[in-house]
Amino acid sequence: MKPPPFEYFAPTTIEEALDLLDEHGWDAKPLAGGQSLIPTLNFRLAQPAVLVDLNNISDLFYVRPGINGSVRIGAMARHSQVERDALIAERVPLVHEAIPLIAHAQIRNRGTFGGSLAHNDPAAELPAVTLALDGRLRVRSLSRERWVPAGEFFLGLFATALEPDELLVEVEVPALPPRSGWAIREMARRPGDFALLGVTAVITLDDENECQAARLVFFSTGGEDPTDARQAAEVLIGEAPTPDVIRATAETAASEDIDPTGDIHASAEYRRHLAKVLACQALEQALERVTTGALY
Amino acid sequence: MENLFTVTVTVNGRQYERAIEPRLLLSDFLRHELGLTGTHVGCEHGVCGACTILFDGQPVRSCIMLAVQANGHEIQTVENLALDAKPENLHPLQVGFWEAHGLQCGFCTPGFLMTLLPFLEEHPDPSEEEIREAISGNLCRCTGYQNIVDAVKLAAGKMQETQAGPGGAA
Numbered sequence: 001m002k003p004p005p006f007e008y009f010a011p012t013t014i015e016e017a018l019d020l021l022d023e024h025g026w027d028a029k030p031l032a033g034g035q036s037l038i039p040t041l042n043f044r045l046a047q048p049a050v051l052v053d054l055n056n057i058s059d060l061f062y063v064r065p066g067i068n069g070s071v072r073i074g075a076m077a078r079h080s081q082v083e084r085d086a087l088i089a090e091r092v093p094l095v096h097e098a099i100p101l102i103a104h105a106q107i108r109n110r111g112t113f114g115g116s117l118a119h120n121d122p123a124a125e126l127p128a129v130t131l132a133l134d135g136r137l138r139v140r141s142l143s144r145e146r147w148v149p150a151g152e153f154f155l156g157l158f159a160t161a162l163e164p165d166e167l168l169v170e171v172e173v174p175a176l177p178p179r180s181g182w183a184i185r186e187m188a189r190r191p192g193d194f195a196l197l198g199v200t201a202v203i204t205l206d207d208e209n210e211c212q213a214a215r216l217v218f219f220s221t222g223g224e225d226p227t228d229a230r231q232a233a234e235v236l237i238g239e240a241p242t243p244d245v246i247r248a249t250a251e252t253a254a255s256e257d258i259d260p261t262g263d264i265h266a267s268a269e270y271r272r273h274l275a276k277v278l279a280c281q282a283l284e285q286a287l288e289r290v291t292t293g294a295l296y
Numbered sequence: 297m298e299n300l301f302t303v304t305v306t307v308n309g310r311q312y313e314r315a316i317e318p319r320l321l322l323s324d325f326l327r328h329e330l331g332l333t334g335t336h337v338g339c340e341h342g343v344c345g346a347c348t349i350l351f352d353g354q355p356v357r358s359c360i361m362l363a364v365q366a367n368g369h370e371i372q373t374v375e376n377l378a379l380d381a382k383p384e385n386l387h388p389l390q391v392g393f394w395e396a397h398g399l400q401c402g403f404c405t406p407g408f409l410m411t412l413l414p415f416l417e418e419h420p421d422p423s424e425e426e427i428r429e430a431i432s433g434n435l436c437r438c439t440g441y442q443n444i445v446d447a448v449k450l451a452a453g454k455m456q457e458t459q460a461g462p463g464g465a466a
């Protein structure tokens with residue numbers, strides 16, 4: 001298990017990296033934390049002719065405050081860096097809570113926020129969380145820069161809106177409105193393993209304690225995740241979130257929004273069961289956080 | 297294809313310079329180029345943890361990093377734990393594993409030790425739950441983990457007693 005030969009570049013600026021991507025296009029792959037890409041090379045599932053290593057571009061490793069309580073995360077911010085960042089914990093606690101669910105400490109020391117989103121593994125936590133929080137992604141190529149809403153960035157199995165000459169440079173995650181609650185729940189065989197199924201919930205209540213906004217996003221259903229459970233959200237929005245309504249929401253998600261498949265670790269039926277149970281738990285916890293104002 | 301990069305890497309306090317292909321994995325660099333075969337290779341795709349080393353002080357999988365990426369960086373491997381092969385010069389973490397039977401075949405052990413070294417520095421008195429979480433990224437086919445957990449508890453006590461171990465790494 002050894003990577004196939006490739007040409008290797010280690011630029012120190014974003015512009016240099018964009019130059020290289022412009023020149024090599026489809027033949028090139030950016031190398032972020034390498035925690036997904038290098039295993040793929042070792043298995044020879046991919047044979048890029050050129051690797052553009054982003055690890056020496058110091059301008060991509062940051063977490064910064066944005067406007068209106070948002071947070072801006074550089075594409076190369078490592079999972080372990082985001083995990084320990086006080087601003088993340090304060091402003092986007094859902095991200096803070098999601099990171100420890102990703103792999104093991106050794107992998108979080110290398111894996112990056114941007115790499116996770118660009119890779120869009122259907123079992124990954126961060127695409128689901130970024131979608132649930134309505135994050136925006138800043139994408140650059142040599143000739144242009146654009147902001148892509150998370151809802152338009154994730155396009156299915158390992159597919160994103162990124163063109164071969166584009167680099168994801170930054171992610172902006174907005175703060176939640178007042179009276180919001182959030183939660184993430186997953187079932188994995190061991191801590192750090194990819195989830196058998198997971199879900200993240202974000203809800204906002206109005207002054208009448210009715211649900212004003214709701215987002216339920218699934219990952220690792222065995223389908224083209226992250227899956228935004230829109231039909232379930234419709235059940236909840238405009239209603240008082242009683243236990244019955246929450247149960248109905250979770251049931252709609254499990255039966256209508258997702259289309260689970262089975263594998264050696266979990267049957268489709270079991271995934272559907274997990275979807276219902278975990279969605280209920282996530283919604284309940286999100287609700288509890290709105291009503292008590294407690295973050296953790 | 298003649299496509300060699302010259303890298304300078306500090307491993308266990310010693311500087312090495314080598315001309316390598318960019319596709320060379322860091323684990324293979326340590327084992328084949330430097331002869332430091334204490335770092336084991338199990339799965340080569342980041343799952344088993346046998347190849348764990350410290351990269352600038354932090355535990356990482358050396359099988360899913362390229363050796364060129366180590367240029368200018370500092371690495372510690374399991375060879376850095378003990379002063380020499382004498383039992384009295386083992387690192388307290390190694391003594392803990394020895395006394396509590398934290399290993400059988402020993403294949404996984406270097407990865408466990410390099411994962412646990414920074415963990416115990418950050419958590420001098422870890423709970424069993426913290427220990428199990430810390431080693432969740434390392435597979436062992438022999439011990440059933442119970443003795444490893446016991447070994448970590450024992451080692452934690454020993455490390456606190458000795459503060460810095462006899463080896464250069466602590």
Ligand SMILES: Cc1cc2nc3c(=O)[nH]c(=O)nc-3n(C[C@H](O)[C@H](O)[C@H](O)COP(=O)(O)OP(=O)(O)OC[C@H]3O[C@@H](n4cnc5c(N)ncnc54)[C@H](O)[C@@H]3O)c2cc1C
Pocket residue numbers: 029030031032033034035036037038039075101102103104107110111112113114115116118119121123124125126162166167168169192193194195341342343
């Ligand atoms: C054993 C193991 C368990 C894991 N468990 C989990 C888990 O439970 N949950 C989880 O979410 N992940 C898990 N991972 C994956 C890990 O989180 C990866 O770090 C992540 O998926 C990819 O991030 P990376 O920085 O390593 O990217 P890389 O592996 O370097 O890159 C991944 C892909 O994205 C592209 N890319 C990277 N950065 C950019 C960019 N800025 N712009 C454009 N394209 C880019 C690369 O070209 C490549 O195609 C696991 C990995 C391992 C080895």
Ligand code: FES
Pocket residue numbers: 336337338339340341342343344345346347348357358359360
């Ligand atoms: S050999 Fe590196 S994790 Fe298994």
Ligand code: FES
Pocket residue numbers: 398399400401402403404405435436437438439
């Ligand atoms: S002691 Fe044999 S694999 Fe752990």
